[in-house]
Amino acid sequence: MTESRDTDQDFELKLLLLAVQEKYGYQFGNYARASLMRRVRRHMQISGVQHISDLIPLFLHDEPAFAAFVKDMSVVVTEMFRDPEFFKSLRENIIPLLKTYPFIKVWHAGCASGQEAYSMAILLDEEGLLDRCQIYATDFNDQALRHARTGIYPEEDMALYEENYRLAGGKTELSKYCHRGYDSVKFNGRLAEHITFANHNLVTDGVFGEMNLILCRNVLIYFNQDLQDRVLQLLFDSLCSRGVLCIGKRENILFSAIDDHLEVTDRNQRIYRKTS
Amino acid sequence: MNGGVVVVGASAGGLSALEILLTELGANFPAPVIVTKHLASGDEEGLCKVLSKSSPLTVNIACDKQKVTGNHVYLAPGGYHLQIEDKETLSLSIDEQVCHSRPSVDVLFQSAADVFGTQMVGILLTGANKDGAEGIKAVKEAGGATIVQNPETAEVPIMPKSAIATGCVDHVLDLSDIAICLKAMSFNLGPK
Numbered sequence A: 001m002t003e004s005r006d007t008d009q010d011f012e013l014k015l016l017l018l019a020v021q022e023k024y025g026y027q028f029g030n031y032a033r034a035s036l037m038r039r040v041r042r043h044m045q046i047s048g049v050q051h052i053s054d055l056i057p058l059f060l061h062d063e064p065a066f067a068a069f070v071k072d073m074s075v076v077v078t079e080m081f082r083d084p085e086f087f088k089s090l091r092e093n094i095i096p097l098l099k100t101y102p103f104i105k106v107w108h109a110g111c112a113s114g115q116e117a118y119s120m121a122i123l124l125d126e127e128g129l130l131d132r133c134q135i136y137a138t139d140f141n142d143q144a145l146r147h148a149r150t151g152i153y154p155e156e157d158m159a160l161y162e163e164n165y166r167l168a169g170g171k172t173e174l175s176k177y178c179h180r181g182y183d184s185v186k187f188n189g190r191l192a193e194h195i196t197f198a199n200h201n202l203v204t205d206g207v208f209g210e211m212n213l214i215l216c217r218n219v220l221i222y223f224n225q226d227l228q229d230r231v232l233q234l235l236f237d238s239l240c241s242r243g244v245l246c247i248g249k250r251e252n253i254l255f256s257a258i259d260d261h262l263e264v265t266d267r268n269q270r271i272y273r274k275t276s
Numbered sequence B: 001m002n003g004g005v006v007v008v009g010a011s012a013g014g015l016s017a018l019e020i021l022l023t024e025l026g027a028n029f030p031a032p033v034i035v036t037k038h039l040a041s042g043d044e045e046g047l048c049k050v051l052s053k054s055s056p057l058t059v060n061i062a063c064d065k066q067k068v069t070g071n072h073v074y075l076a077p078g079g080y081h082l083q084i085e086d087k088e089t090l091s092l093s094i095d096e097q098v099c100h101s102r103p104s105v106d107v108l109f110q111s112a113a114d115v116f117g118t119q120m121v122g123i124l125l126t127g128a129n130k131d132g133a134e135g136i137k138a139v140k141e142a143g144g145a146t147i148v149q150n151p152e153t154a155e156v157p158i159m160p161k162s163a164i165a166t167g168c169v170d171h172v173l174d175l176s177d178i179a180i181c182l183k184a185m186s187f188n189l190g191p192k
Ligand SMILES: C[S@@+](CC[C@H](N)C(=O)[O-])C[C@H]1O[C@@H](n2cnc3c(N)ncnc32)[C@H](O)[C@@H]1O
Pocket: A073, A074, A075, A076, A077, A078, A079, A082, A109, A110, A111, A112, A113, A116, A138, A139, A140, A141, A144, A200, A201, A202, A203, A216, A217, A218, A219, A222, B094
């Protein structure tokens, strides 16, 4: 009974993802299964259907319903200076290295609504590096990118951001970098001048430049092992010689082929350097 | 691994409850034990230290796509949902909070029910939140066994009570009896 339910589920899921790929070009086949199933279930609930396969005609003929699903597949949960110890380690271990370069290129892959990229711009500014930096911040979610470009975030999140900034070794106060509005804050245009926000899909798009520093944090968790390997290879190929790669605090490169070509700078904070 | 799994959920009061449960399970408990206790980002290190000291099992903080084995305990890190990806593998997500929590017990239990069906036990301990009730329902519907800590002896009774109210709980037990019950069931959960 349970056995057959499981196989039916797998079968239906495969068909659904195939239909989505054929019609819209999105490849979700190698997304991590548990998270994917949560989303599919939620859309079955919203639409009041009983079987996964019932979503096929819905997604094919009702584009807004599919758009809602895609939006759901992109989890835009982020913070300024998320995992402050990570930013602290960057400041201590990687900034001195970046200071030796005449020009620095940074890539945030999966930047969501942009807080991580603004955090980086602030860090680089405090270390006197911002003026010789270009930050590329990419995501496959256009709505998140539009938000990121505004640099406007809810006032109510500022207490957490201030605390993170302080724990990350911030040199002044975060509020120095933004203007307060009525119930929101807007980060200085001076920071945004050094950031290019662009659409890039890690599953289907390729290398677009040689980076000195790449951050891809809390994105790999949404991919299965095969896709993680492929995306890690893409990130690796985008690094300049001796470039730095950072992944999320609870993510792993241990099982990937590129592990042999990276040396550890900070294991706990998942900071690595290309060996050649 | 070809056996089953034990999933445990806890919130307020969960530290000492987990200490007792994981100590009484003994060193030879054959199935992996996957634990979601509500905590803030970063607090998992402290929890892991305390439980490592008291339990004879090997206690880890879970990483994304980590493989699981028997005699080991895996803890959800703060700020992430912990899920069961397939019979050998864990995964993390930072999807929106469920019942105001990330990690959420419902998320862990639902993913476990999906993968393990009858080959699992879901255990809900003390807590001040109704997270876990939906999860217990999912475990029961998939054919797994469900155990809830006795609300009379739990430090905070809300979590166990909410689960009992679903009508999907097989056993309501004190902590030390949960350990005995699990050991009895473990003959069906270990590697085959
Ligand atoms: C949880 S956020 C991480 C944000 C930030 N890096 C952080 O750690 O705070 C994950 C982001 O990955 C993006 N993402 C998921 N799949 C992607 C893909 N195939 N290509 C590019 N971005 C993707 C999502 O749109 C989402 O904005």
